Each structure stands twice: as C-alpha cells, then as structure tokens.
Amino acid sequence: TSFIFKEVCGYPLSIFFIVVNEFCERFSYYGMRAVLVLYFKYFLRWDDDLATSIYHTFVALCYLTPILGAIVADSWLGKFKTIIYLSIVYAIGQVAMAVSAIHDITDTDRDGTPDNMTFHVVLSMVGLFLIALGTGGIKPCVAAFGGDQFSDHQDRQRRTFFSVFYLCINGGSLLSTIITPILRAQDCGIHSQQKCYSLAFGVPAALMLVALVVFIVGSGMYYKAEPQGNIMLDVCKCIGFAIKNRYRHRSNQYPKRQHWMDWAEEKYDKLLIAQIKMVLKVLFLYIPLPMFWTLFDQKGSRWTLQATTMNGYFGSLVIQPDQMQTVNPILILTLVPIMDSVIYPLINKCGLNFTPLKRMTVGMLLAAIAFVCAALVQIEIDKTLPTFPSTSQSQLKLLNMGSETVTIKIFNDFFVLQASNEYFTFEAGQINISVGHPEVRNTISLAKGQRQTLLIPLTITDEWLMTDDITSKPQEGNNAIRFVNGMKTAVNVSIPAANFGLIEPFSYSNYSLIKNGKVTFTLWSGSQSCEYSTDFGFGSSYTFFIPSTLVFGPNCQESITAAEDIKPNSVHMALQIPQYFFITAGEVMFSVTGLEFSYSQAPSNMKAVLQAGWLFTVAIGNFIVLIVAELAKLPKQWAEYVLFASLLVAVCFIFSIMAYFYTYIDPAEIEAQFKKNVNEDDEDNKHKLQKTERSNGKINVTKLSYYNMA
Numbered sequence: 001t002s003f004i005f006k007e008v009c010g011y012p013l014s015i016f017f018i019v020v021n022e023f024c025e026r027f028s029y030y031g032m033r034a035v036l037v038l039y040f041k042y043f044l045r046w047d048d049d050l051a052t053s054i055y056h057t058f059v060a061l062c063y064l065t066p067i068l069g070a071i072v073a074d075s076w077l078g079k080f081k082t083i084i085y086l087s088i089v090y091a092i093g094q095v096a097m098a099v100s101a102i103h104d105i106t107d108t109d110r111d112g113t114p115d116n117m118t119f120h121v122v123l124s125m126v127g128l129f130l131i132a133l134g135t136g137g138i139k140p141c142v143a144a145f146g147g148d149q150f151s152d153h154q155d156r157q158r159r160t161f162f163s164v165f166y167l168c169i170n171g172g173s174l175l176s177t178i179i180t181p182i183l184r185a186q187d188c189g190i191h192s193q194q195k196c197y198s199l200a201f202g203v204p205a206a207l208m209l210v211a212l213v214v215f216i217v218g219s220g221m222y223y224k225a226e227p228q229g230n231i232m233l234d235v236c237k238c239i240g241f242a243i244k245n246r247y248r249h250r251s252n253q254y255p256k257r258q259h260w261m262d263w264a265e266e267k268y269d270k271l272l273i274a275q276i277k278m279v280l281k282v283l284f285l286y287i288p289l290p291m292f293w294t295l296f297d298q299k300g301s302r303w304t305l306q307a308t309t310m311n312g313y314f315g316s317l318v319i320q321p322d323q324m325q326t327v328n329p330i331l332i333l334t335l336v337p338i339m340d341s342v343i344y345p346l347i348n349k350c351g352l353n354f355t356p357l358k359r360m361t362v363g364m365l366l367a368a369i370a371f372v373c374a375a376l377v378q379i380e381i382d383k384t385l386p387t388f389p390s391t392s393q394s395q396l397k398l399l400n401m402g403s404e405t406v407t408i409k410i411f412n413d414f415f416v417l418q419a420s421n422e423y424f425t426f427e428a429g430q431i432n433i434s435v436g437h438p439e440v441r442n443t444i445s446l447a448k449g450q451r452q453t454l455l456i457p458l459t460i461t462d463e464w465l466m467t468d469d470i471t472s473k474p475q476e477g478n479n480a481i482r483f484v485n486g487m488k489t490a491v492n493v494s495i496p497a498a499n500f501g502l503i504e505p506f507s508y509s510n511y512s513l514i515k516n517g518k519v520t521f522t523l524w525s526g527s528q529s530c531e532y533s534t535d536f537g538f539g540s541s542y543t544f545f546i547p548s549t550l551v552f553g554p555n556c557q558e559s560i561t562a563a564e565d566i567k568p569n570s571v572h573m574a575l576q577i578p579q580y581f582f583i584t585a586g587e588v589m590f591s592v593t594g595l596e597f598s599y600s601q602a603p604s605n606m607k608a609v610l611q612a613g614w615l616f617t618v619a620i621g622n623f624i625v626l627i628v629a630e631l632a633k634l635p636k637q638w639a640e641y642v643l644f645a646s647l648l649v650a651v652c653f654i655f656s657i658m659a660y661f662y663t664y665i666d667p668a669e670i671e672a673q674f675k676k677n678v679n680e681d682d683e684d685n686k687h688k689l690q691k692t693e694r695s696n697g698k699i700n701v702t703k704l705s706y707y708n709m710a
Ligand SMILES: CC(C)C[C@H](NC(=O)CN)C(=O)O
Pocket: 026, 169, 170, 173, 328, 329, 332, 587, 591, 618
C-alpha cells in the first residue's frame, strides 16, 4: 500500500502517532481499572470476594483476547484495520461503563441509590466485555504495527521505540491512576450528590476516543503490511498432523524420530517444523509463569481494598486508596533506567552471568517478598480493627447521662464511670444491672450479634434507653457520627454537609457519614447556638454526648464529650510502599525481561504468536487468583497473602530447574542455516530434475512448486 514516508531524527514520523495512541489507550485502560474494584464494592454493592473475582475475570479476559486480535489482524483485516475497528468497540465499552455509573438514571425515589441495580450491573458487564475485547484485541497489534514502521537496517531505532513504548504505557498508567481516583472521590449527580464514578469512567472513555482520532490522523504515514495468512492456523495444523502421524506410526516397527514434531516432516516444511520447535520450547517454559501475574495483579484488587482500611494522610495531602497504585508506574519509570544503566552492568562487572531466565527467577522471588510485606501490613491493620460480636455474642457500652459518676454493677463486677469507651462482651441474652446508691436494678435484654449502648438517664429511676450501634467499619474511609442529647430541651445539630435533625430530650440521632478532615457542628436550641469543632480521620465512629449541663455560647466546646465507638484507621498507607517496591522491582526483572526474551527467542514469523502467548500467561494468572481465593477461603487476609507468596516460591523453584535446562538460541541464525541448506538442496535437486526432465521428457510440478516456495 502507498504511504507518505517522513523521517524525524532517523525515526519514521508515523511512530509518533502510535506512541501517543498507546499513551492515551493505557490512560484509558488503567484509569478505568484503578477505580473498578471500588465501583463494584460501593456502587454495585458487591462484597469484597465478588468484587475481587469479577475484577480478575475482567483482567484475565483482557489478556485472553490478544490471541483473537492477532488472528484477525494476521489472517483477515491486517493490523491497521483491526486497531481501528477494535478501538471503536473499546470506546463504546468505556462509554457504557460511564453511563452504567450514573445513579440518577434509575434513582426514581431520589434517595441517592440506584433503584434498578440490574440495569447498572448488566450495562457495566456489557461495557467491560467490550473493553476486554478492544484492549486485548489491539494489544499485540499496536506494538507489532509500531515495529513494522522500521526497515531492517533500523534495529537500534526499533529497540529505542520499544523502550519509549513501555515508558508511554507506564506514563499513561501513572497519570490516569492519579486522576481517576480524584474524579471518583468528587460528588456529582442530578437529584442527589454521590461519588462520581461516571466521571471516573467518562474521562477514560474520552481518552480512548482521543487515542482513536490520533491513530486515524497518522493514517497516511503508516506502512501497512498486508495480512500474511494465519500463521497460528498453520502452526496448529502442523502440530495436529505431527500428533496424528506419530499415532499412526506408534508400533515398534517404525524407527523413532529425534523429536515428536519431526513426524510432520512428510507434509510440512522443515523450517516451519524447526520454528514450531523453538516456539514450543519457550511455551513450555511459560507454564509456571502465570503464578507471577496471580500476585502482581492483586495490586488492583486486594491491595486497594487493604488501603481502604488505612490512614491516607500524607501531611496535608490525602491519598485515596486507589491512588496508591500510582506507586507502581512511578517506580517503573525510575527503576527501568536504574536497572538498565546501573544494576545490570554492575552485576556483569562482578563477573556474574545474569541471564534473562535468572532475572525472571529473581523477579518472582521479589514478588513473593512483596506479598510477605503485604501480610505483615495486614497483621498490623488487624490489630487495630475492632472485635465485633459473633452471632452468639452481644456487646454493650454504657453512657451515663448524669453529671455525677455512678457505680454500676453488672453481674458481680463494679464500674465507676461517666461513660465507657469500651464495649463489654456478653454471651448471655439478658443481664442484670444495678446502678447507684441506693441500688436501682434493671434487667436488660441484649440483641445477639449486635453492639448496643445503654443510656442511663439523669434520674436513674426514669426509663433506660438502648441504642443500636454500628457493627462494621464505615466504608470508603467515611466516619459514622451520631449525637445523644442529654438536655431537657430539643437540640438541632447540623454541619454544612449533613443535618442530624432535631434531637428530642434524652434521645439520640441516626448515624451520618462524614468525610475525613476538620468539621464544625452547629448545635441550636431555640435561638441559642454552640459550635463544636473536631478533626476526623478515616473509618471511625463516634457518639457525641450533649450533657444536661451544656451552656450555649463560646465555651460550649469543652462540655461535649465524644465516645469512640470505632477507632479511626491508624496504620499508615505509606506502609504499603515496601510491598509496591518489591512487586515493581519484580515486574522490571520479570516482565520487561520476559517481553524481551519472548521476542528474542521467537522465530521471525512467530514473534506475534509468542507475544500473544506471553500475554496469555497474564490471563491464566488472573484465573488462578479466582481459583485459589475460592478454594482456600481463608478467614484471615494475611494468611491468604502468605499462601500466595508460598505458592510463588514453590513455582519459582520449579521454574529455576526448567530454566537451568533451557539453551538459548538465535532464531535468525537457525533460520538462515535452514535457508542455506535448502538453497544447496535446491541447487542439487534442480540438477537432478533437469536430468530427469531430459530422460523422461516431463517435470514433477508438485516438487517444483515446493522448491520454489522454499
Ligand atoms: C504487565 C503488562 C502485561 C504490561 C504492561 N503493564 C505495565 O507496564 C504495568 N506496569 C502493559 O502493557 O500494560
């Protein structure tokens, strides 16, 4: 096909459009992926396990579809048209996701929650399917299409192109994982303000359209290689024939052949057979590799969920849980140059032969260390989590509304208190409580599996009140706040974001969810007001008590007491940095080396096949997350992390043995040798044929066409 060839600094100008396209596409993909698990959990209201499962199914699908894309491009449409058509499918998928996240579409009662969840679930699943088809389908095509733009003598430029390509992937991923979580954390909506997932998906959708437009703009400058026929189909047919032929000749009377693929020699070109052998050798080595991706891709699921239970204050900056994933591309952008220019040359200088397969083995071990770090962080988090009652237990807290301390007797234990910050756990369904002197006794019925607070009135002989308390950590880092009014007059409590309403004397408000940061409550009783300010962290719950003695005015702040029902998240998100460091160092050693290894060990006509095979290991890795998490069903998250780390160490041991027996090849040299041999045979056979022709007076046409092909 004709195209305008323009060169800038020795590079074809066309690759500029391809690199920008990749940047926008990766922005779109990683931006959407960064908020996906939180969208499942908080918008679609799925539990952690379902959210994690669907997330990994989606990622797996994204890495299964490259095979489809490679087949369509090679045998039918060519890379250019495949990229265009599948990018359109991809953009439609992103738009569907953005629309699925608009809660107002089905929020008929206008309470802020979607009323027809099926609509949102179905639309988002269709969207994710289209995205998986698009992103995976174009993945092997875009890189190879970029490679096609270089001529044979531009090896150095082509290598630089691939490095820039990888940096663009991570540049796009870095920007989007910073931006989309910020968009998600905004409030938006028509009838009610909710977290803005529609914007967090809408911007990636827009970037995908930009990617498509940029790619089309470069259209006239691309070298577009014609589809060469489906090499995958040829490979499958050749392998099928070898197996069938081997089976037909299974009896001992037939001499054995060196390799089972040699049984295809009767029908297929020796070069093709040699190329298939090279590919099979590498594919065999790939078998243990999915385990690396099993751990690697949990950054976006389990690790993000872990971050939601942590403290995201970095000085005055608040980091969203999903933004922690940006640590990966940041480290990639710094570690890749450091590894290439410092670490690897240093290892070489020490006389160590740090082969690609050794690097990949070390990469696996680093990923296992990352998961041990994640387990240690999880243990720290678990220590700070409240112990909620089991289904056979009840928990009770006491709040004395009087100004004097009272002595309380529960069974035979005595407590002297104003208010108790701790919950007492009981197995019994009923308890007897005696208060004060002279003793006033009461029998209290407790709710199983619940946390409750007993409000002891100012006059002990008045009616006692029980509240139902929150029994799980507030989600999304919010804080659950309520007020108890111990005054003899009604009090109205409000903040700019919420109104707790009018709280009657000796009663309490419902919980309201409040974001982290400084909050000032305004309390009103008639025309008198009082301002109460406090700072909130992440994931706490408080009951604020307004005492009967409260005097409205500037000094009212000190009179209000806060009972901490659930402690705020105290383990800092920075503690996730070591696990991100190890997983990213592992990625650089494993993934970057693996990509290069897959390219260098692949025969010339099967580079794309091996790229699709490499991406296939990512897909299998994501399926393994589902299987292991489902089968193991470990009650403790840290134990699951340790299980994954142990599995990777075991797999790494097997891989190191396989790698030990692998001999590196130079496919180009082998192919050249074959072509040379065939040419020599060709000359011999031409002589033989000419002789036969002369003696018989006719030519064997089938043989001639075979020689011409070779
Ligand atoms: C690891 C993927 C298979 C390759 C690459 N991802 C990253 O570089 C993430 N740091 C991608 O193409 O998305």
